[in-house]
Amino acid sequence: MYNSMKRSSWYENTVFYEIYVPSFCDGNGDGTGDLKGVISRIPYLRRLGISGIWLTPFYPSPRVDNGYDISDYRDVDPAFGTLADFDMLLQKAHQAGIRVILDMVLNHTSDHHPWFRESRSSAHSPYRDYYLWEKEIPCNWESFFDGNAWEYDDTAGMYYYHAFSKKQVCLNWSCLQVRRECAEILRFWLDRGVDGFRLDVINFLKTDRSAFGFDNPVENGVMRHIYDKNQKGIYDAIKEISNVVHAYPGKYLLGEIGEDDLYLIKSYVGEGLLDSAFQFNLGSMEKLDVAYVAEQLRRMEAEGVYPTLFFSSHDMRRHFNRLCGKDLVKAELLAVFLLTAKGIPFLYQGEEIPMEDLPVESPRDLRDIQGRYGYEKKLAEGEGEEAAFLYARERSRDYARGMVDWEREKYEDSLVCAYRKLLDIRKSHLSLCMGEYGEIRQQGGLLYYQRIWEKEKIGVYLCFGEGSLTVPYTDVLYEVKDEKGRIRGILRYEQESSWCGAYSLEPSSSE
Ligand code: NOJ
Numbered sequence: 001m002y003n004s005m006k007r008s009s010w011y012e013n014t015v016f017y018e019i020y021v022p023s024f025c026d027g028n029g030d031g032t033g034d035l036k037g038v039i040s041r042i043p044y045l046r047r048l049g050i051s052g053i054w055l056t057p058f059y060p061s062p063r064v065d066n067g068y069d070i071s072d073y074r075d076v077d078p079a080f081g082t083l084a085d086f087d088m089l090l091q092k093a094h095q096a097g098i099r100v101i102l103d104m105v106l107n108h109t110s111d112h113h114p115w116f117r118e119s120r121s122s123a124h125s126p127y128r129d130y131y132l133w134e135k136e137i138p139c140n141w142e143s144f145f146d147g148n149a150w151e152y153d154d155t156a157g158m159y160y161y162h163a164f165s166k167k168q169v170c171l172n173w174s175c176l177q178v179r180r181e182c183a184e185i186l187r188f189w190l191d192r193g194v195d196g197f198r199l200d201v202i203n204f205l206k207t208d209r210s211a212f213g214f215d216n217p218v219e220n221g222v223m224r225h226i227y228d229k230n231q232k233g234i235y236d237a238i239k240e241i242s243n244v245v246h247a248y249p250g251k252y253l254l255g256e257i258g259e260d261d262l263y264l265i266k267s268y269v270g271e272g273l274l275d276s277a278f279q280f281n282l283g284s285m286e287k288l289d290v291a292y293v294a295e296q297l298r299r300m301e302a303e304g305v306y307p308t309l310f311f312s313s314h315d316m317r318r319h320f321n322r323l324c325g326k327d328l329v330k331a332e333l334l335a336v337f338l339l340t341a342k343g344i345p346f347l348y349q350g351e352e353i354p355m356e357d358l359p360v361e362s363p364r365d366l367r368d369i370q371g372r373y374g375y376e377k378k379l380a381e382g383e384g385e386e387a388a389f390l391y392a393r394e395r396s397r398d399y400a401r402g403m404v405d406w407e408r409e410k411y412e413d414s415l416v417c418a419y420r421k422l423l424d425i426r427k428s429h430l431s432l433c434m435g436e437y438g439e440i441r442q443q444g445g446l447l448y449y450q451r452i453w454e455k456e457k458i459g460v461y462l463c464f465g466e467g468s469l470t471v472p473y474t475d476v477l478y479e480v481k482d483e484k485g486r487i488r489g490i491l492r493y494e495q496e497s498s499w500c501g502a503y504s505l506e507p508s509s510s511e
Contacts (some may be wrong), residue, residue, distance in 0.1 A: 011252040011275060012306060013433050015423060016052040016346045017045060020314040021080055022066055023403045024349050035081035039089050046096040049423030053093060054198050056103045056314060062112050064167040065369050068200060069110035073185040090193055099195035101252055106182045107201050108168040116169050120156040129175045132161040138212040142223045146373045163204055165369050173205040173237050183244045196252030203257045203268060207233030239272050266305050276344060279307045284316055288323040290464050294442035301437060309338050312348035317399045321357040329482045332418050333462045333489045336480060339422040340432050340460045340491060350404040352419040358402035363389050371396025425477055431456040450494060459494040
């Protein structure tokens with residue numbers, strides 16, 4: 001069922017779709033997402049034209065961080081279904097030509113995990129060394145969710161380290177047995193037939209206890225996380241994971257590297273390491289800045305990066321709000337970009353219909369642990385409720401986590417047809433999957449690039465500003481028009497000339 005190999009590896013040719021399981025689709029009527037709900041949407045996803053799914057955690061968990069706090073790595077949380085449902089999902093997805101990668105959280109476990117219960121119970125427990133215990137707080141490290149990263153445990157009479165909430169306890173990756181256990185967990189899912197993994201915050205693994213000897217610098221009250229990630233030994237740990245996964249032919253290993261530095265991100269990708277990493281340098285930009293986009297495309301080219309392309313995920317505001325200001329034309333232009341620029345697109349559930357950010361208007365709306373922590377921290381520091389809420393709202397990741405409203409698919413302003421058509425064009429044009437860039441140009445709100453594969457040359461003209469395009473209207477594969485009928489985006493076969501030759505792109509004087 002899979003498309004024929006175009007680039008050398010299937011994943012380089014795949015358009016992935018992130019499914020945040022708790023809010024994607026409710027299959028049993030209890031108001032939250034589950035695996036049966038995912039199964040029921042496979043025909044939709046197939047029709048949309050994506051060819052890979054990234055499933056966020058569905059394992060048993062107290063769900064303090066919506067599943068990123070796993071208490072059993074080899075099962076399905078009853079709220080989401082059963083292992084039989086998972087097997088069915090995998091089978092149905094594969095039959096539809098859709099590959100499935102799982103989110104795997106190897107940096108930390110839930111404090112409810114039996115390993116942690118055992119570990120805290122006695123200094124002589126064989127599990128004691130699975131986590132990072134210290135008699136005294138050794139350094140000033142803060143959690144990425146706010147507050148001290150060291151928590152005192154009464155039972156153990158010691159402090160343990162947690163990079164996220166205190167209920168997400170970091171594993172000790174210098175412990176050989178931890179590494180063996182994690183390898184077995186990966187094999188468990190590979191044996192069931194999954195196509196790969198998205199490794200959660202994988203550069204945060206604690207591979208070097210000697211780093212506890214160093215305080216992180218604090219600038220203007222903000223901690224710079226220097227010693228608590230990218231530790232000595234991290235590449236060896238990732239190599240081990242890679243060996244386990246790649247012993248199964250054709251599996252894909254994608255890493256979440258919590259960094260903006262392209263050079264550092266790239267250092268984790270390559271033979272024997274990860275197959276790819278998320279490029280937050282582009283994906284998480286705060287506002288639509290076309291010059292910045294062009295600059296990042298050029299930088300990624302210069303670094304030889306084959307990027308992942310995304311603008312939304314469960315951890316950030318939806319780009320329909322954040323980058324487009326709910327402007328449908330801009331959303332369509334960004335869809336063209338995601339599906340025609342060089343890289344592996346990761347669409348986020350519902351961006352195609354297009355879902356909007358969930359409103360977060362009062363402390364009651366703060367469900368995400370990061371938002372709630374922030375709120376409590378500020379109140380404890382003596383801030384008023386309003387100030388605490390404003391602080392917490394900025395940190396909360398509730399916005400993009402609302403239940404997908406599938407009724408929106410039928411709305412007049414749904415973008416779904418545009419996504420379908422673009423995915424279709426992508427499939428039948430090798431240059432859009434495996435082509436190199438020709439020119440990359442930007443002028444004000446205008447972005448232009450060419451994708452070239454053998455004799456096929458496609459030009460992509462995207463006008464994010466107020467102007468419109470005056471490009472010879474021939475050989476057009478796709479166009480984006482605004483409500484006034486002006487052409488704002490074009491995908492066309494290019495002949496000899498290009499942007500600075502025969503075509504003129506005329507922004508309005510306000511550009
Ligand atoms: C990254 C995940 O995307 C995020 O949702 C989670 O809170 C942290 N890792 C901790 O697991």
